[in-house]
Amino acid sequence: MNVTLKTGIATIAIVTGMAAPAHADAIKIAVNEWTGQNLSAYIAGAVLQEMGQEVEYVTAGAVPQFAAIADGSLHFQPETWTNNVGEIYPKAVDAGDITVVGELGLRPLEGWFYPPYMEEQCPGLPSYEALYDCAQAFAAADTFPNGRLITYPADWGTRSNDQVAALGLPFQPVAGGSEGAMLAEMKSAIATEQPMLMMFWQPHWIHAEIALNVVEWDSSSPDCLAGVDQSRGNACGFAQASVQKIVSKDFADTWPEAYAFVESYELSNDVQNALIQRVDQDGLSVEEAVAEWMRDNEATWRGWTS
Incomplete structure (x- = not known):
């Protein structure tokens, strides 16, 4: 997998405090460093566009993105691995600045x-x-x-x-x-x-x-x-993540139909692995792989919008 995306559509901005070209009504979707998340983001964006929503894709670090979602400069992250979130994420969730919509369906x-x-x-x-x-x-x-x-x-x-x-x-x-x-x-x-x-x-x-x-x-x-200090003889390894869909706190009020889609949106390991292989092994761009999947699975994604 190459984290340099083969993308040709969408407005891309780095979340570093710089102002990104944006439309006030566009749903800004976080794009992270790995192909699986890129596919989760672009499938979600493609479906939202089919629903008539305007979408922008914003490149964002796996941990720095949470400050941007909490302050509303990013709106939607479809694939948040909960065991790699730093300190901001749980605090923002507890404060109500980030809304956890549910799990995406991946089993990591x-x-x-x-x-x-x-x-x-x-x-x-x-x-x-x-x-x-x-x-x-x-x-x-x-x-x-x-x-x-x-x-x-x-x-x-x-x-x-x-x-x-x-x-x-x-x-x-x-x-x-x-x-x-x-x-x-x-x-x-x-x-x-x-x-x-x-x-x-x-x-x-x-x-x-x-x-x-x-x-x-x-x-x-x-x-x-759960908070136990690890030592030899008492080594717990790594907490296994759940993979959550998260949105900014005003997302449901601003885009109620989009929020209903986010609630329904789900991907399995098998679906994502096959798509990753199309990009990383077969040479498709993320957009091409998503377009192919959208074409072949219309009944599935339309079910998320009904």
């Missing part, structure tokens, strides 16, 4: 993924306990003797770094430059059976192409994850 899994051949080099995997004894099997020249852990891009949050620090794991987190860079490194490592441990997620088309296993923790129960 996030964690530390590795290729199956690493289990020969690191006996004890998939348990995280094995990582204490075989960090050097994951080492690179710039991290030795510590293992190398590829994490999300820096502006996606620090959860992997926090996990390494909390558990005292002998690993050095290295931020991926982008989703596309992470995938390129993943494929390169696996092609030559080099060591690789990477924070990644599902749904994603890569899991249909490459076999990946995921590190297992002591517990993933809500009780363990």
Whole structure:
């Protein structure tokens, strides 16, 4: 997946405090750094346009976007992963400045993924306990003797770094430059059976192409994850997100028909994975993939507008 969008329609602006060219009545939809979210955003926008609404797409960082939605300069984010939202999001929701409309329908899994051949080099995997004894099997020249852990891009949050620090794991987190860079490194490592441990997620088309296993923790129960300080022997791993649709606080009053659509809008892992593959593997632009899906699934999207 390349996070440089192949887009040719819509007004694009970076949420950095700069004024974006805008129409007062346009619904501004947040566009983030990964293809799946781009597809969620552009499908929503295409349906809204079919309903007669004016739409603008605004590029926005996964965490900075929430301040813009809370102050009304952005209006709609169809794919909010709740375990990567920073501090602003829950406060804005509690204050009523952001409205959670419901879940999109995706069922995610996030964690530390590795290729199956690493289990020969690191006996004890998939348990995280094995990582204490075989960090050097994951080492690179710039991290030795510590293992190398590829994490999300820096502006996606620090959860992997926090996990390494909390558990005292002998690993050095290295931020991926982008989703596309992470995938390129993943494929390169696996092609030559080099060591690789990477924070990644599902749904994603890569899991249909490459076999990946995921590190297992002591517990993933809500009780363990609910504010418990993690330590060796009590490692909860990562809270698994729900994927929420959110809007600005005045959205329902300003665009009641659009709000009703947002309530009905849903996507499954299977639908999104197939669309991601059309973009990232087959070379379609996001708009082309969305137009194809809209053409082939009219009964589905019209059902969201009735």
